[in-house]
Amino acid sequence: xxxxALIVAGNFLLAAAAFLFIEPSGLLCGGTxxxxxxxxxxxxxxxxVTVLIFNILMLGLAFVFLGPRLAGSxxxxxxxxxxxxxxxxxxxxxxxxxxxxINVLFGGGLMGFGIGTVLRAGASSGGIDIPxxxxxxxxxxxxxAVLYSMDMIILAxxxxxxxxxxxxxxxxxxxxxxxxVNVAMTIGKNQIQATIISNCPQILVExxxxxxxxxxxxxxxxxxxxxxxxxxxxxxxxxxxxxGLKNIVREEDPEAFMTFVTAKEVQGRGFTLxxx
Numbered sequence: 001x002x003x004x005a006l007i008v009a010g011n012f013l014l015a016a017a018a019f020l021f022i023e024p025s026g027l028l029c030g031g032t033x034x035x036x037x038x039x040x041x042x043x044x045x046x047x048x049v050t051v052l053i054f055n056i057l058m059l060g061l062a063f064v065f066l067g068p069r070l071a072g073s074x075x076x077x078x079x080x081x082x083x084x085x086x087x088x089x090x091x092x093x094x095x096x097x098x099x100x101x102i103n104v105l106f107g108g109g110l111m112g113f114g115i116g117t118v119l120r121a122g123a124s125s126g127g128i129d130i131p132x133x134x135x136x137x138x139x140x141x142x143x144x145a146v147l148y149s150m151d152m153i154i155l156a157x158x159x160x161x162x163x164x165x166x167x168x169x170x171x172x173x174x175x176x177x178x179x180x181v182n183v184a185m186t187i188g189k190n191q192i193q194a195t196i197i198s199n200c201p202q203i204l205v206e207x208x209x210x211x212x213x214x215x216x217x218x219x220x221x222x223x224x225x226x227x228x229x230x231x232x233x234x235x236x237x238x239x240x241x242x243x244g245l246k247n248i249v250r251e252e253d254p255e256a257f258m259t260f261v262t263a264k265e266v267q268g269r270g271f272t273l274x275x276x
Contacts, residue, residue, distance in 0.1 A: 058074075117184045
């Protein structure tokens with residue numbers, strides 16, 4: 001249920017970005033949306049129609065060259081995205097924001113967050129991803145290289161009709177969109193990994209387990225200066241628990257050495273599984 005909700009939400013955000021901000025402002029973008037913008041400008045075909053036809057063609061190619069399993073992973077988004085576009089076309093108000101930066105920020109932000117949300121759900125967005133996957137599987141060409149090349153071609157096609165002044169804004173929007181993809185995929189999953197070198201590791205582990213309700217692991221180490229064998233404490237905590245961990249360490253060993261790094265995602269007991 002959660003996965004389905006993420007896929008629906010991601011495609012709706014992607015459609016909102018295209019219909020409300022990118023298309024009305026004349027911004028350029030890559031991917032299937034960029035192809036649809038070019039076709040609409042040249043032949044006056046609605047975005048939803050072009051996206052639907054293109055995605056169906058790509059699904060056919062995926063089924064033939066990559067097998068039904070991969071085609072199945074892309075079918076939902078391939079059909080849902082044009083459906084959301086059509087819903088917005090019928091019911092959303094048509095309004096153009098005069099400030100180009102509003103369109104850049106909201107268009108790029110919503111598009112990137114929408115794509116990232118779909119990917120977070122473990123689904124494929126389909127579209128031009130499929131030709132890239134086919135070339136990678138059959139010829140060995142890098143997926144990222146194919147996607148980059150195709151996006152450049154799609155952007156170049158749009159320059160036929162687009163205002164040259166829109167190009168700098170479009171570049172910023174694409175960069176913002178790429179950033180927001182990563183944000184959407186990792187938001188709420190970041191945790192903190194702590195490594196503590198102390199003279200009283202056992203006491204620290206006991207307090208961490210008792211007060212923070214977090215697991216802690218002993219790491220066997222050898223100090224670099226005195227070459228003494230000792231134990232370090234390793235644990236993973238949430239950001240809100242960082243202050244509590246620091247207080248525990250300061251109270252027990254003010255001279256302890258601590259390092260903290262961000263973990264992009266943590267799975268297991270206490271995070272993706274319930275604490276015992």
